[in-house]
Amino acid sequence: MAAIDRRERARGAIQTLAAELNLPTELTILSERWNTVARLGDSQVIAKAATLANFCRLDPQHWFDQEACVCADLAANGAPVHVPWNGSRSAYVRNGLPITLWQRIDDEPAGSSAEELVDSLAELHRLSRSVVLYQPWFATITVEIPGTLAKLGERGLLDATAVAKLTKYLHRSLDIVVAANLPEGLVHGDAQRKNAMRTQTGTTWIDLEETCRGPLAWDIACLTMNPIFDAEALLDRYADISGTGRVSSFHLGVLQQLRALEGVVWMLAIQDEREPAFRQEASSQLARILQTASDG
Numbered sequence: 001m002a003a004i005d006r007r008e009r010a011r012g013a014i015q016t017l018a019a020e021l022n023l024p025t026e027l028t029i030l031s032e033r034w035n036t037v038a039r040l041g042d043s044q045v046i047a048k049a050a051t052l053a054n055f056c057r058l059d060p061q062h063w064f065d066q067e068a069c070v071c072a073d074l075a076a077n078g079a080p081v082h083v084p085w086n087g088s089r090s091a092y093v094r095n096g097l098p099i100t101l102w103q104r105i106d107d108e109p110a111g112s113s114a115e116e117l118v119d120s121l122a123e124l125h126r127l128s129r130s131v132v133l134y135q136p137w138f139a140t141i142t143v144e145i146p147g148t149l150a151k152l153g154e155r156g157l158l159d160a161t162a163v164a165k166l167t168k169y170l171h172r173s174l175d176i177v178v179a180a181n182l183p184e185g186l187v188h189g190d191a192q193r194k195n196a197m198r199t200q201t202g203t204t205w206i207d208l209e210e211t212c213r214g215p216l217a218w219d220i221a222c223l224t225m226n227p228i229f230d231a232e233a234l235l236d237r238y239a240d241i242s243g244t245g246r247v248s249s250f251h252l253g254v255l256q257q258l259r260a261l262e263g264v265v266w267m268l269a270i271q272d273e274r275e276p277a278f279r280q281e282a283s284s285q286l287a288r289i290l291q292t293a294s295d296g
Helices: 002-020 060-076 114-127 144-154 160-180 217-223 231-242 249-273 276-295
Strands: 027-031 036-040 045-049 092-094 097-103 184-187 196-199 202-205 212-215
Touching: 002 027, 002 036, 002 045, 002 092, 002 097, 060 097, 114 184, 114 196, 114 202, 114 217, 114 231, 144 160, 144 249, 160 249, 160 276, 212 217, 217 231, 217 249, 231 249, 249 276
Parallel strands: none
Antiparallel strands: 027 036, 036 045, 045 097, 092 097, 184 212, 196 202
16 A cells, blocks of 8 residues: 555656646656656656655655756766756655656667676766766765664664664775775766666666765676676776776675665665565565674
8 A cells, every 4th residue: 555655646746747847747657666757648758756765865855856967967978878858957846756857768678788888887987077966975875874774773674783783894895995995986876787778879877866976886886786797807898998997806896795785775674665575585685784794
């Protein structure tokens, strides 16, 4: 029932905004697993409303505002990113939910290859150097994870011992990343294969909600969490294409550990909104992370 109510609220918010902007209010739902994403009628406009993001982001509107602003700047630089509709640089808020509007992308059924994904990330990184972000370093990790861990403790979803252990594990991993002095810049933040669309002109990255300034290898770590990709080969290719020094396998592994921690924290935050199998998977992944934290 909660999931149905959440989705209906998001759909209603999108329709309210569409009517105000004289856009079609008929929705073709493209996704409702995380955010509610819908095409407006037969227009070239895609709407995205925050739904589950409200459970695991400290301030969902901030991230939606930032995504629109950053993508507008990146698109102006020629970067391979989703373009905000009508030049919008911030989110709208209707029914208490942040909403962003985007130009529709005509994507091809065959997804981008591993090489194409890495090449487009290097291009995104190169063209983002002039983009300004006003937030702490690596905020999706250094701000969002501690804040969400605290909320999980308050909600009774994690006990104090688990919160303390995961917090210590987070800081220990971050200390290694900082000491490594890895090449830094603006990163996509959630560079999964599903967030890349292959078009006639190349690869376009969507869903930059987690964009931040941090280690450039973070995007490679996110991408190579998928076991179909050869991490060593992609590290080599990224170093060649970008002209940056090659990140060691060890440091990529530390970044992947942080990505895994981020994932389990998010799963715990939204588990009550998902099916029983999802909650079981969240518990299983939490146990693995806690064991790794204890071993370290």
